């Protein structure tokens with residue numbers, strides 16, 4: 575192998591390394607059913623044409639984190655950000671396989687689902703400490719934001735000094751109250767959207783370019 | 788041994804907690820909670836310890852066995868957790884303020900766990 579080739583390889587590795595570094599890994603966190611997968615599918619579809627994973631009203635449909643690499647989001651002003659999107663299972667401190675039985679899933683399958691969900695949450699928590707560079711924290715704005723898991727998770731994210739955008743989702747529903755979320759987390763930007771209908775996602779994209787760029 | 792119906796409450800002093808590493812704290816808490824006890828910490832866990840606790844809890848869950856935890860705490864608050872810590876606190880990892888009084892119990896026995904400004908109420912059933 576000639577010196578030149580080796581040097582070239584070294585450089586391309588170096589550049590790859592640099593590029594990887596620049597590509598922020600953005601985790602979508604939040605409680606089960608907040609709409610994380612719906613939003614990550616929308617982001618990925620809007621900017622690459624693919625999808626990330628299945629959406630479901632059954633909690634913990636996303637049992638293992640899914641990621642989509644190299645998603646470039648840009649605005650009309652020519653600003654852009656390239657990110658890896660990590661769709662995580664809902665964050666929780668408890669999982670009982672019997673919950674799945676209520677959705678007509680048989681108990682063997684429920685046990686498997688619960689096991690996958692626990693592994694997925696453990697993994698998502700681990701990544702938050704190890705390799706996430708920014709967070710989109712999703713909340714269902716028809717639900718009370720002042721629950722311990724949310725406060726705890728936001729605290730964990732803050733202690734890591736990660737940039738975080740809070741999304742108040744499901745604004746299409748009549749009892750949505752994004753203002754309750756804004757008052758719960760005044761220290762962070764809160765963007766109200768309907769991930770399902772796509773309402774106001776442009777504002778979220780703008781904020782992502784500003785915050786994660 | 789004849790079982791007396793009831794729930795054991797373990798109050799762990801700030802002194803004892805201070806002598807333990809993060810991993811030891813998490814192990815101690817889970818050991819007690821998995822026995823069905825309610826654990827009260829005089830001084831809470833740091834954010835990293837909380838995340839380690841959730842991760843370890845998830846790894847201990849089994850069907851028809853341990854179903855996870857319920858937890859309430861008075862945290863240091865986000866402005867406080869940054870005070871004096873800043874970037875270097877983040878790098879050296881030790882400066883962040885731990886939460887205050889914390890109650891942790893087994894999810895399948897803690898029927899309600901509510902927090903007010905100055906009162907945490909737990910309703911716990913025996914197994």
Ligand SMILES: Nc1nc2c(ncn2[C@@H]2O[C@H](COP(=O)(O)OP(=O)(O)O)[C@@H](O)[C@H]2O)c(=O)[nH]1
Nearest residue numbers: 607608609610611612629630631744768769770
């Ligand atoms: N009305 C309404 N429903 C939504 C919205 N986003 C997601 N959902 C629904 O909420 C449920 C959970 O969505 P999913 O994306 O799987 O949530 P995840 O558990 O956080 O990944 C599904 O039934 C979705 O169709 C929204 O903006 N508005």
Ligand SMILES: [Mg+2]
Nearest residue numbers: 610611635636
């Ligand atoms: Mg999901």
